Amino acid sequence: MTAGGERYSALRWNAPLSEAHAEWLIEQLEVxxxxxxxxxxxxxxxxxxxxxxxARDGCAGVGVDTDEALLARARxxxxxxxxxxxxxxxxxxAEEWGRPAERVLCVGxxxxxxxxxxxxxxxxxxxxxxxxxxxxxxxxxxxxTPEAGAIFGADVMPLDQVVDRALxxxxxxxxxxxxxxxxxxxxxxxxxxxxxxWLLNHPQAPDAGAVRQELDxxxxxxxxxxxxxxxxxxLVLGRGG
Numbered sequence: 654m655t656a657g658g659e660r661y662s663a664l665r666w667n668a669p670l671s672e673a674h675a676e677w678l679i680e681q682l683e684v685x686x687x688x689x690x691x692x693x694x695x696x697x698x699x700x701x702x703x704x705x706x707x708a709r710d711g712c713a714g715v716g717v718d719t720d721e722a723l724l725a726r727a728r729x730x731x732x733x734x735x736x737x738x739x740x741x742x743x744x745x746x747a748e749e750w751g752r753p754a755e756r757v758l759c760v761g762x763x764x765x766x767x768x769x770x771x772x773x774x775x776x777x778x779x780x781x782x783x784x785x786x787x788x789x790x791x792x793x794x795x796x797x798t799p800e801a802g803a804i805f806g807a808d809v810m811p812l813d814q815v816v817d818r819a820l821x822x823x824x825x826x827x828x829x830x831x832x833x834x835x836x837x838x839x840x841x842x843x844x845x846x847x848x849x850x851w852l853l854n855h856p857q858a859p860d861a862g863a864v865r866q867e868l869d870x871x872x873x874x875x876x877x878x879x880x881x882x883x884x885x886x887x888l889v890l891g892r893g894g
Contacts, residue, residue: 660722663846666699668761668789669832669839669885675700681828681889682756682785684708691754691779692716693747694762698727698740701758705740708756714740715754717747753781760789760887768808769815773822777892785827786890790815794831794884801879812886824890832885841875 661667666675684690684707692701695716705714718724727742747765757780763772769790780786791805792812810818812831819826832840848868855861 660847661697661844663843664840665843666760667696669836669841670760670789670887671836671839674830674832674836674887675703678787678828678830678887678889679704679707682787684712684756687755687784688712689754689781690714690756690758691750691752692758693750693776693779694718694759694765695724695727695742696720697723698730698742700760701727702731702734702736702740704756704758705736706734712739715752716740716742717745717750718742719744719746748775750779753779753784755781755784757784757786759786761791761885763788763790764808769810770818770822773818773824777823780890780892782892784892786824786892788819788888788890790886792831792884792886793882795882797882798878800874800877801882804874804878805883809883812884815886815888819888819890824888824892826888827891828887828889830887832887834881837880837885841871841880845871 682704684704687708688711690701690704690708690712692698695701695718698716701714701716705712716727721744724742724744731737731740747762757776759772759776763769766772766775776786791809792815793809794812816826816829845868848864852861852864
C-alpha cells in the first residue's frame with residue numbers, strides 16, 4: 654500500500670501458498686545435496702531462505718529482483734537468521750540473469766519473460782543439467798468470467814495448457830499441485846491487511862479515501878470475478894543430465 658509502512662508485511666510470501674504446502678514442495682525439490690539455489694523474482698526472499706536452510710551445509714543461494722525495498726527486507730531477514738554469507742540478493746532484471754543453478758525457483762515471475770510459455774522456454778537455460786525448478790504461476794482452473802479475463806489478460810492459460818507448454822519446452826513434470834481455496838483466501842486477506850490496518854488507524858488521513866477505494870476494489874474483484882476461477886499452480890520440473 655502507498656499509505657506508509659512496509660509493503661506486504663502481513664504476507665509470508667507473495668503467492669497463495671500455505672506453510673505445509675511449501676514444505677512439501679521443498680521436499681520435492683530434493684535439495685539435501687545441492688550446492689546452488691537461484692530464486693528469480695525473489696521479492697523479500699522468504700522461500701529462498703527456507704530452501705537454502707533445507708539444503709546441505711555450504712549451499713549458496715542467490716535471489717534476483719528489481720524491487721530494492723523488497724531486497725532490503727530480504728537482506729535484513731537473512732542477517733537475522735545468520736545466513737548473510739550463504740544467501741545474497743541482487744538487484745537485477747530476472748530475465749537478464751545468465752548463471753545457472755542446480756535448483757531454481759520462479760514463483761509468480763513469469764511476466765519477466767513475457768508470460769508462462771516464453772518463461773518455461775527461457776528458464777531451461779538456467780537450470781543446470783540434472784537440476785530441478787519450482788515454477789509457480791497463475792492459471793485458469795475454471796472458465797474465466799469476462800471480468801476476470803479483463804483483469805488478468807490473455808497471458809493466463811488453463812492448467813492443462815501450462816502443463817503442455819512445460820512438456821514442449823523439454824521439462825519433465827515431477828509434481829503438480831495447485832493452491833486450494835483456503836490458501837487463496839488467506840493470500841487475498843493478507844495482501845489487503847496492511848492497508849486495512851492503516852485505514853482503521855488513520856480514517857481521516859488525506860489519502861484515506863484513495864486507500865479505501867483501492868482496498869474495496871480489490872476485495873470486490875476477488876469475490877465477484879476471480880475467486881474459484883483464477884488458480885495458481887506449482888510445478889516441480891526436472892531436466893535430464
